[in-house]
Amino acid sequence: MSEQSPLDLAEGDPFGPHNLPYGVFTTADEPERRRLGVRIGNHVLDAGAAALALGSPYADLLAQPDLGPLLAAGRTAWRDVRRALTAWVTVPAHRPDIEPLLHPVGSVTMHLPYEVADYVDFYASENHATNVGRIFRPDGDALTPNWKHLPIGYHGRAGTIVVSGTDVARPSGQRKAPADAAPVFGPSVKLDIEAEVGFLVGTPSQLGTPVPLDSFRDHVFGLFLLNDWSARDVQAWEYVPLGPFLGKSFATSVSAWVTPLEALDAARTAPPARDVPLLPYLDDAAEEEPGGFDLRISVAINGTVVAEPPFASMYWTAAQQLAHMTVNGASLRTGDVYGSGTVSGPEVHQRGSLLELTWNGRDPIDLPGGKRTFLEDGDEVTLTAWAPGPDGVRVGLGEVTGRIVPAP
Template sequence: MPQHSPLDLAEGDPFGPHNLPYGVFTTAAEPQRRRIGVRYGAYVLDVHALAEATGSAHAAVLSGPTLNPLLAAGRPVWKAVRAELIGAFTDPALRGTVEPLLTPLADVALHLPFEVADYVDFYASEHHATTVGQIFRPNADALTPNWKHLPIGYHGRAGTIVVSGTPVIRPTGQRKAPTDAAPVFGPSQRLDIEAEVGFVVGTPSELGQPVPLTAFADHVFGACLLNDWSARDIQAWEYVPLGPFLGKSFATSVSAWITPLDALTHAQTPPPERDVPLLPYLDDSDAAEPGGLDIHIEVALNGHVISRPPFSAMYWTAAQQLAHMTINGASLRTGDLFASGTVSGPSAEERGCLLELTWAGRDLIELPTGKRTFLEDGDEVTLTAWAPGPDGVRVGLGEVTGRITGK
């Protein structure tokens, strides 16, 4: 009986040659040697070793311990490397070269795949912003007057971006309930998640030169899932008047796998219809390609799915976010990460954070182990997602998992 080859995937595997997300891994034999890999089914390929074996002209940018040299190389190199990888997995003549360079995912450790430069988080879901507005401003307009004129965002803390699987320590800080006479200090009692999609910048830009909508794909390498952990009680007390700070900066989890934009071409979809005219630098009505992405996210708490947020419902696209982020002349750096903000849909089961799902703690979420509102120590949250690919196959996005621990 012939031995099964790791190159022979089950039909419809979401991590086939149509996908090939990039990550960084180590093995038990060489725990200090970080290498660039791509995921193929339940295996990871040593990309630099393949480039050396095939005489690729791009071996140098694939030889380091992070994706940053590849990110900085620019779109023509991204496309060339991807074409080489697809060829390696689909050319029968290369099977003997590729197979020895595959390692089971179960036998590797995955690491943060790139060095994060700057981090920006947006607030791009109309459904999320509306629900939050209704929770906190029940007698006023749910959306602020600027919301449909520009993508609202804030600069976060790049140094606390962590890879999937990293434990999340419950943050401590000041909090003050409306009925309290003075603030108290202690661990957050309203620890939350935010299901988001992040975008990784490769090609930098010059200071003073905005990046137009049409240049999005020249600067953004790929996408990943992201969980922006949020301490709602700390956030509520500190955020007026300058916005999120300690309630957000303690940890943001990202997938170990970065999906190239070129793997998501079949997921492109028009954004929701907009009812407010946009200024020219944000107007994508005549864009050559639709700016939305049809990404289907699932949020699981302790293995139980509690929400399915649809990224296709996002009001502001990633291209608009990038254009607005640089319209004042702010420059991009290789390794910049910007996130969509909480992904939520129009229905209750499509809300992307516990703040919405529990209506700020008023309602309980029912789990097989009992009812609850915000996160408890020991809770594990996992985000998974897929997008449409060629010929009906799905493109899998790498999962994001984090477990809450006490001090």
């Protein structure tokens, strides 16, 4: 009996040919040689080697140590390369060339698959923003006056974006409780997560030229899971009047896999109804393609699922966020990353941060290892997700995992 091919996947495999996310990997025998790969089932295809073996015209884009050249090549190239990859893993005649270039996922080391240019993070969930407002402004309006008029965001630190599996050191900083006479310095005691979705920019834009809503697909290559680690005590003391700084900039974890937007066509969905009129550059009522994505996220701490945030509930879409962050003429660069902001649904089990899940520590959650209000050293957080795909199959998103280690 012949051995089953790694390309013979189980029916409904979430990483089948309908998905094909991109990543960068190294092997044990060549640990210094980074290669661009595409996931198919539980294997990684060496995309550059496949392109060379098949004499593909896309070899120059795929035989690279990261996604940069493919990202910069633009939407037509993204589409054509995806079609070629799909053929390589589905056409039986290609199997003799492709099968030797497949590596089990568990045998390779994954790396950050792109060089991050700039990093922006948003605050786009009405449920999350309302919960935060109720926690910190119990006697005032939950939402700030500008919230439904524009996607609120902040510029993060591109150099501290790390790939899934990287340990996260507990940050230190100033903190001051309301009853304290003066601030103290030390490790954060309110270390939190934020379950988010990140978007990766491929095609750049010119300085001084805004990117309209209908150009979203021309600039954004794909998406991935993102965990915006947050030191809530540091953040609370520093963020008035300018916003997040050291409470956020110590680390942001991203998945090793980027799912192309084309793989998520079946997951496009309309955003929630807006009850405040939008200015023209943000008004997506007439857009042909719905702006939302139906992504089902799970948040686990030490293997126990604590939340299941629904991305379809996000008030502001990725296209609106892109339009807003460029409306002043700010330019896009290849490798720009922007995060959706914490994803939270209307139910308690759909909240995407411990700040909300525990109501700022008032209501601890139960884990097999004990109760939690915020993260303890040794805790491991894992985000996973899937989206509806063609013909009822699921599209798997690559997980993002990080473990908290003590402050240095």
